Amino acid sequence: MLNDFLNQVGPSTVGGLASGAIYALIALGYTMVYGVLRLINFAHSEIFMIGSFAALFVILQIGVTGPLTGLALVGTLLLLMLVAMAASGGAAVVLERVAYRPLRRHGASRLAALISAIGASIFLQEFFALVVIPEVFDRPSQGRLQVPVPRLLERDSLFTIGNTEIRNDHVIIIVSAVVMMILLDVFVNRTRIGRGIRATSQDPETATLMGVNIDKIIRTTFLVGGAMAGVAALLYAMEFENLRYNVGFLLGVKAFTAAVLGGIGNLRGALLGGLALGLIENWGAIFFGSEWKDVIAFSVLVLVLLFRPTGILGESLQRARA
Amino acid sequence: MNANSNIHSGNPFTAFRRTVGGFSDAVRDWWAGAPGWARWTVYGLLILLAIIAPSDFIGSFMSPHSHWPSLLFSPIGTFVLLAVGLNVVVGQAGLLDLGFVAFYAIGAYTMAIFGTKYGWNFWGVLVVGIFMTAISGIVLGSPTLRLRGDYLAIVTLGFGEIVRITAQNTDYIGGARGITNIPHPPSLFGVEFALDPLPYYYLLLAAIVLVVIFAKRLERSRVGRAWEAIREDEDAAELMGVPTFKFKLLAFFVGAMIGGLTGVIWASKVIAIQPPNFPFILSATILAAVVLGGSGNLPGVIIGAFLVAWLPERFRGFADYRILIFGAALVLMMALRPEGLLPARRRRSVAGNSSEPDGTQSGGTRSSGTGSDGMAEEVAK
Numbered sequence: 131m132l133n134d135f136l137n138q139v140g141p142s143t144v145g146g147l148a149s150g151a152i153y154a155l156i157a158l159g160y161t162m163v164y165g166v167l168r169l170i171n172f173a174h175s176e177i178f179m180i181g182s183f184a185a186l187f188v189i190l191q192i193g194v195t196g197p198l199t200g201l202a203l204v205g206t207l208l209l210l211m212l213v214a215m216a217a218s219g220g221a222a223v224v225l226e227r228v229a230y231r232p233l234r235r236h237g238a239s240r241l242a243a244l245i246s247a248i249g250a251s252i253f254l255q256e257f258f259a260l261v262v263i264p265e266v267f268d269r270p271s272q273g274r275l276q277v278p279v280p281r282l283l284e285r286d287s288l289f290t291i292g293n294t295e296i297r298n299d300h301v302i303i304i305v306s307a308v309v310m311m312i313l314l315d316v317f318v319n320r321t322r323i324g325r326g327i328r329a330t331s332q333d334p335e336t337a338t339l340m341g342v343n344i345d346k347i348i349r350t351t352f353l354v355g356g357a358m359a360g361v362a363a364l365l366y367a368m369e370f371e372n373l374r375y376n377v378g379f380l381l382g383v384k385a386f387t388a389a390v391l392g393g394i395g396n397l398r399g400a401l402l403g404g405l406a407l408g409l410i411e412n413w414g415a416i417f418f419g420s421e422w423k424d425v426i427a428f429s430v431l432v433l434v435l436l437f438r439p440t441g442i443l444g445e446s447l448q449r450a451r452a
Numbered sequence: 453m454n455a456n457s458n459i460h461s462g463n464p465f466t467a468f469r470r471t472v473g474g475f476s477d478a479v480r481d482w483w484a485g486a487p488g489w490a491r492w493t494v495y496g497l498l499i500l501l502a503i504i505a506p507s508d509f510i511g512s513f514m515s516p517h518s519h520w521p522s523l524l525f526s527p528i529g530t531f532v533l534l535a536v537g538l539n540v541v542v543g544q545a546g547l548l549d550l551g552f553v554a555f556y557a558i559g560a561y562t563m564a565i566f567g568t569k570y571g572w573n574f575w576g577v578l579v580v581g582i583f584m585t586a587i588s589g590i591v592l593g594s595p596t597l598r599l600r601g602d603y604l605a606i607v608t609l610g611f612g613e614i615v616r617i618t619a620q621n622t623d624y625i626g627g628a629r630g631i632t633n634i635p636h637p638p639s640l641f642g643v644e645f646a647l648d649p650l651p652y653y654y655l656l657l658a659a660i661v662l663v664v665i666f667a668k669r670l671e672r673s674r675v676g677r678a679w680e681a682i683r684e685d686e687d688a689a690e691l692m693g694v695p696t697f698k699f700k701l702l703a704f705f706v707g708a709m710i711g712g713l714t715g716v717i718w719a720s721k722v723i724a725i726q727p728p729n730f731p732f733i734l735s736a737t738i739l740a741a742v743v744l745g746g747s748g749n750l751p752g753v754i755i756g757a758f759l760v761a762w763l764p765e766r767f768r769g770f771a772d773y774r775i776l777i778f779g780a781a782l783v784l785m786m787a788l789r790p791e792g793l794l795p796a797r798r799r800r801s802v803a804g805n806s807s808e809p810d811g812t813q814s815g816g817t818r819s820s821g822t823g824s825d826g827m828a829e830e831v832a833k
């Protein structure tokens with residue numbers, strides 16, 4: 131048992147960090163929206179899904195057939211990243227306008243907002259299964275099946291540490307996630323809009339009195355959170371090469387777990403929580419088998435909430451930094 | 453948020469909201485003031501209606517596309533019972549549970565395991581099943597009920613998924629293939645339980661009536677008042693000496709029992725169950741039924757569950773699009789009348805107890821031109 135573990139711990143760690151980086155990017159959307167509005171944006175998983183299909187659409191349009199190399203690879207990935215960010219960010223803004231703002235105007239309860247988000251989530255999933263995948267992706271009556279993504283990147287071992295290969299795809303994922311996190315951190319902590327976001331999450335009413343345009347701040351928050359999900363969507367499509375109309379659900383729940391794990395409302399916590407969740411999940415899978423991965427993730431969530439409900443970084447909700 | 457909640461008078465939906473709201477609130481207020489005999493007449497008529505409901509005459513209008521008595525059993529009957537159970541947790545105690553399907557699954561699996569592996573009789577399993585789910589409610593509740601609001605929601609969601617995935621990965625209970633050949637209940641009063649859905653429908657109806665009476669009595673008891681206090685303001689309730697943790701656990705306990713009961717009855721009808729029968733979307737649908745009907749108000753919840761179960765079946769003409777329409781309808785409904793069709797009479801909404809004391813999101817300024825009845829206490833009726 132222990133020997134097994136020692137043999138597999140290296141690869142599991144790298145794989146765990148890579149999936150953790152994807153969780154972290156999605157978790158940002160949850161954590162930012164939670165910070166500003168104090169609600170779980172349940173449809174965020176569909177924002178992710180839309181980004182992944184937007185990326186796939188462009189891949190098919192420009193006709194990528196085989197793995198790319200060199201400048202072509204970098205250029206394509208950057209283009210796809212912009213497309214996915216735009217699609218997810220745009221979808222998030224529309225979502226906010228359609229599903230949340232009317233409720234906010236009425237001062238409706240949080241439960242109502244959650245139901246509205248669940249409704250939007252169901253709608254978007256079904257819309258993709260029934261309309262977009264059969265029509266746009268030309269897969270009639272296969273809307274609920276997996277959609278393969280052409281291979282963009284040949285997996286290649288860059289170097290080895292001990293018995294662990296470090297693969298290029300994992301490096302790309304982790305590096306892009308960290309870069310995006312740093313950019314976001316700068317945005318939130320150094321810019322004027324970022325200051326508005328922080329003010330709103332601390333105290334919306336005082337922020338309004340101080341001249342913050344809350345509607346604009348909320349829109350921006352959805353846009354930025356959505357764009358981060360878009361980056362995650364591209365990385366996911368590149369790594370796992372299979373999409374589905376409900377691809378977002380499980381990832382969404384896990385990303386939320388990651389956000390809670392790191393301390394919801396806390397941007398750096400989201401990164402930490404995502405990476406930690408990826409690692410725990412993959413290490414646990416060595417002991418229990420990979421079919422128990424999801425159970426491990428959810429159990430972690432329960433345990434964290436029991437013993438440290440404010441998450442690893444432990445900021446209280448109202449003082450959340452995002 | 454609050455700051456701009458008063459500038460929506462130009463909203464085209466507002467007039468519609470007022471109309472619908474005014475009507476259903478009027479119904480509710482009449483009901484609240486109705487004398488005893490009128491209420492009993494209505495109860496009697498409703499039960500009579502439920503008894504004659506499976507007739508062909510009603511069926512030909514209600515569901516031209518599929519077998520009406522089958523629909524009445526599942527999804528309609530099961531949804532109603534599940535919604536009544538979830539209403540105890542969400543509507544009465546104000547605990548947001550997104551994993552209610554777990555209790556339904558545990559009930560169904562109890563029936564399947566005891567029925568196939570140990571050859572137990574339905575009635576025996578019914579007792580054991582309710583007991584097992586009640587225990588599982590305690591097991592889930594005792595660690596998690598210290599959490600509040602959204603955290604609780606997401607933990608219960610996780611619990612629902614854990615139950616489903618565990619069922620899928622455990623070979624002893626059939627793994628992904630599930631369990632088949634679940635025995636039917638033995639005959640009762642000379643009525644055979646076999647493939648015909650009618651006897652099951654009446655069995656379920658009896659269960660619904662009993663559970664509704666039970667829930668109604670509970671609502672008006674000391675327990676019900678404690679739940680209401682917790683729902684409206686947990687901190688204040690605690691300060692007033694309500695042992696909040698104990699009562700929240702009790703809400704989970706009761707809700708779980710009702711969910712388990714539904715699962716046992718359902719499994720004894722369908723013969724075969726599989727893990728994918730218990731997806732998250734089912735929890736969400738039941739929650740939607742509760743909120744749509746008017747969280748905390750039993751008649752509203754029953755109507756909500758009926759509509760959520762029936763409408764997609766009625767419009768099978770749209771075939772695949774019904775779930776899509778359901779999703780859109782939820783969004784629209786929450787925009788038009790977030791408090792549900794027949795909301796409970798109370799000062800503030802369920803989630804108005806929002807966990808943070810600052811409660812900025814949940815807003816005290818509910819712009820209800822509808823029946824916000826000042827200091828009126830609903831339990832007094």
